[in-house]
Amino acid sequence: MSELEDMYSDLIMEHSMNSQNKKKLKDANYIELGHNPNCGDEISLQIKLNGDVIEDLAFLGHGCAISMSSTSIMIDTLRGKTVKEAKEIIKTFIQMIKREITDEVQLKKLEDAIAFKNISNMPARVKCSILAWRTLEDLLNKNCS
Amino acid sequence: MKKNYKKDFPLLQNLDIVYLDSGATSQKPIQVIEEIEKFYEHNNANPHRSAYTLSQETTEVYENTRRKIAKFINSKTSEQIIFSKNATESLNLIAYSYGFENLLKGDEVVISIMEHHSNLVPWQKITNSKSASLKYLYLNNNYEIDDEEIENKITDKTKIVGITYVSNVLGTINNVKKVIQVAHKHGAIVVVDASQAIPHMRIDVQDLNCDFLVFSGHKMYAPLGIGVLYGKKDLLENMNPFLMGGDMIEYVYEQETSFAPLPNKFEAGTQNVEGVIGLGAAIDYIEEIGYDNIFDIENEVVSYAKERLSKLNFLNLYITSNEFNHSSVISFNVKGVHPHDVASILDSVGVCIRSGNHCAQPLLRFLGLEATCRASFSFYNTKQDVDKLVSGLEKVYKIFSKYIENKLEGQ
Structure with missing residues (x-):
């Protein structure tokens, strides 16, 4: 019960229902589509790079509160980071979800995205929380290696 | 004689849950679970294989269940009942062994827009590879298929019609009899997916006059991994086998093989006998209620x-x-x-x-x-x-x- 209420916190709900990051990005350099065929969640992630700095990110799409908020929070976390930093943070996020990293100090760089730490207690929702991060990881690996 | 049937279902006794996903799979009554246990404790051997008594008995139990299913859905003979893994495998069998062999360029397959992917994707694949086309029966605003839609879409070009008896999303009960009448008028055959119907209503294949009918056991209180294909005898007899291997053959030479008669022709390899026994027990349970x-x-x-x-x-x-x-x-x-x-x-x-x-x-x-x-x-x-x-x-x-x-x- 409390896990559930943790999950549907104000932070997550505001990001899922009223995200400022859900929009079309002008001058995006790359767009990557991500989807979970089993549940139908779909996002289109747009990125604007300035050299090796992620100047801006935005998304369009539809899905559950977990996938939408995770996308929006990821964008807030990674905006302004270098590609290298972003890859590190994505790796840490996925390791947190898989419970491979539990140390709060190491997780600090995730900023608000640490809110998804307990999603590993809801296995049915892990894929929702990870969708945007995997999509961005693919985008960066394809275009910024 | 109102009774709380939850008492027959151990899982519903063991867990404090409200289970509202029987459309995905039903829970299993103790009557089915015990029958499977009894099978492994008293009857287990490979049917159709050996001369010893135990194997003969297994064959008998297996074939008795086939007869039970034939009676349950009013099939003329039991050899028209083919065991499969599930409705999906039954539908693939029809698509490949009937559809692939019989469709010609320019022919049409008509299915409803409310089909489960299992009665849709195989037809896409087959119509694509045969340069035939796939057409859809659409719904009215009341989530039903109008008679007019059936009459307009099924034409002389139509060779196969696929229709679900009950929609797994909407619960709509389709006018399957009407679809069959119209299809037969145009010389097309009809495949009925009864997976969502058979747990709730009696199926009579002769009264429907369907050409093929499929269902899964696990939605009707039987174990996972057992399904049924019913077909009209002349159609089944003229079809090629779907899977090749043991038990579906007559004579095998180095370069050629002749196949066993119905129903074995379509049952390659050692079958899910436990599933068949469980399905038989599930039918007894349904009939009892x-x-x-x-x-x-x-x-x-x-x-x-x-x-x-x-x-x-x-x-x-x-x-x-x-x-x-x-x-x-x-x-x-x-x-x-x-x-x-x-x-x-x-x-x-x-x-x-x-x-x-x-x-x-x-x-x-x-x-x-x-x-x-x-x-x-x-x-x-x-x-x-x-x-x-x-x-x-x-x-x-x-x-x-x-x-x-x-x-x-x-x-």
Whole structure:
């Protein structure tokens, strides 16, 4: 019960229902589509790079509160980071979800995205929380290696 | 003779849950579980293989169940009953062994937009590879297929029609008899997917006059991994085998093989005998309760569910208004909330429902929906189960309501 209420916190709900990051990005350099065929969640992630700095990110799409908020929070976390930093943070996020990293100090760089730490207690929702991060990881690996 | 049938289902006794996902798979009664246990303790051997008594007895149990199923769906003979893994495998068998062999360039296959992917994707594949075309029967605003649509879409070009008896998303009961009459008038054969129908209503293949009919055992209280294909004898006899291997042959030479007669021709390899035994026990169980009784109980619970859900003004319901055309499935959405969030919150209060596209993406796209919540009922469900669903949904709305209002204001 409390896990559930943790999950549907104000932070997550505001990001899922009223995200400022859900929009079309002008001058995006790359767009990557991500989807979970089993549940139908779909996002289109747009990125604007300035050299090796992620100047801006935005998304369009539809899905559950977990996938939408995770996308929006990821964008807030990674905006302004270098590609290298972003890859590190994505790796840490996925390791947190898989419970491979539990140390709060190491997780600090995730900023608000640490809110998804307990999603590993809801296995049915892990894929929702990870969708945007995997999509961005693919985008960066394809275009910024 | 009202009885609480939950008592027959050990899982529903062991767990404190409200199970509303019988459309995905039903729970299993003790009568089925014990029969399978008895089989392994007393009868287990490989049927059709050996000369010793035990194997002979296994063969007998296996073939007796085939006869039981034939009687259950009123098939003329038991050799028209083919065991498969599930409805999906039965449908693939028909698509490959009948469709692939018989379709010609320019022919048409007609299916309904409410087909499960298992009665859709194989036809896409076959029509593509044979340069035939795939056409759809669409729905009216009441989530039903009009007679007119059936008459317009099925033509002399149509060679195969695929139709689900009951929609796994909408619960709509299709006018399968009408589809069959029209198809036969044009010389087409009809494949009926009875997976969502057979747990709730009696199927009579001779009365329907369908050419093929398939179902899975696991939705009708039998184990997972056993399914049935019924076909008209002349069609089955003229079809090539689907899978090759042991037990489906007559003579095998180095370069050629002759095949066994029906039904063995379509049952390659050692079969799921435990599944067959369990399916036989499930049929006995259904017959003992009786379809009339099943209908009465489910009708009462589903009507009550519709009444209570329709009073929740934060829900959208996707069901036909014609109650005689509606079975035991209710799809709905909480306005502004994704079905997965609804399912997770219901799970937290012990209510199990399905959320997603229900293996029917073309239908959801046609309806303009991304996903739905689905509650599906069985005779073991009660009005109390419905009450728990409703209070769970009120909790969903409570958690989401202030954000939904903000969202609506922001638009």
